[in-house]
Amino acid sequence: MRRVRPLGLRAGVTASFTLGATALATLAALGTYAVTRDYLLDQREQAAVRQAFVDASSVRDGLRTSGVTVGDVLGAVSPPTGSELLVHRGERWYSASLQVGGDDVPASLSTTVGAGTAGVTWTRVDGEPAVAVGVPLPAVAAEFYEVTVTEELERTLLAVRTALAAFALSTAVGGALLGVWASRRAVAPLHAVAGTAARIAGGEPGTRLPPTTDPDLATIVGSFNSMVDALEEQIQREVRFSADVSHELRSPLTTLVTSVALLQRRREELPARSQQALDLVDRELDRFARTLDDLLELARLESGTTARERVSTGAADLARQALDGSGRRDVPVRGGGGAARVRVDVEQVGRALVNLFDNADRHGEGLVEVVVQRVGDRVRLLVDDAGPGVPPAERQRVFERFARAGSRGSLPGSGLGLSLVAETVRAHGGTVRCAASPQGGARFVVELPASDALVPADAGATAAPHGGGEPA
Structure with a gap:
């Protein structure tokens, strides 16, 4: 079963603000719509009832006139636009329009009006919402009905729904943006602490957090x-x-x-x-x-008292000098060119390379070759030996002080050679690690910034050995 990764701090804060804003906006929108809808429906219903009573009075007065038919009376009344008039007298229904008939009057309303009580109800006519008002006319033995289609009210409610939905959406987006801002403010101190700690670990022990008024x-x-x-x-x-x-x-x-x-x-x-x-x-x-x-x-x-002038030099020339100075003139140096140049303290780095050469001779059955490569903005020196290689489990430990790999602890050496290599390379903004040589032995890989792509000398890029070899 795939494990779900928990949200990070920033994502959690942003999600909390977004969900909170969405919930509040949704509740506010629903509440506002409910109140608005009830108010508009009530107002429309009251207006329909008042108009129906006015029209019912006109119809009643007209029916009291002798010799006048129901159709003539309905034709003489001018209801508002969208309203249709009906009269139920005897067993017949009379309508001022062919669009609305007795079938459009809800049975519940007919029953109420037939019992002698005025009533109002909501219905639908041809799929459109409408309000139907019924008024009994006992003086003329008739029932009056006025059915008003409320298309404008439906459009108004649709506009209200759209506006509230847009409000809820914009509020949710605003909550998300506020969450992003708040999460950045919340984790900014953590980033400052992490950055300061990284600079300290990278070789700037004098770095401190700036004072704050918070x-x-x-x-x-x-x-x-x-x-x-x-x-x-x-x-x-x-x-x-x-x-x-x-x-x-x-x-x-x-x-x-x-x-x-x-x-x-x-x-x-x-x-x-x-x-x-x-x-x-x-x-x-x-x-x-x-x-x-x-x-x-x-x-x-470690105390930083070895700072000397650093000069730009070819990495291959540096390796050649270290080999010649340590009596290894027969060891070849391959690769390197005009682009493979580094700015270093020649004496320090030369001593580090000699430590690697001594390590190869003492513990790796002899130094085989040195290879110089330019890789991006780094210059890489590969030191290969002819030994059986270094077990992966011991490749990192050998860079520790006085560490002895495998059963070779009795071999000569101070146990500090590779520690010196790691410290020297770190002081120059580089890294060192141990891997397996294609020939089967151990390969120590030293990477230094190219002289045309240097990081600050005190940036202290950690010389984190990813493996190791036997200490010199």
């Missing part, structure tokens, strides 16, 4: 800004703490590295087991130094 929103605005202030302060404390710890570790690390270097120069004087221990310490110190460098770089990226 007393109903002042509390929300103040609470949101206070929350963001507290969050930013906590993040800054963590960043400073990480930077301070990394910096404080520099001195003892430098001392250890110098000491190990001295021991390495007198390596031949040490026993074999001591040499093995020295090699182990040397490798771990090297790993420790790289981890410390990565931590410092991450701290600088």
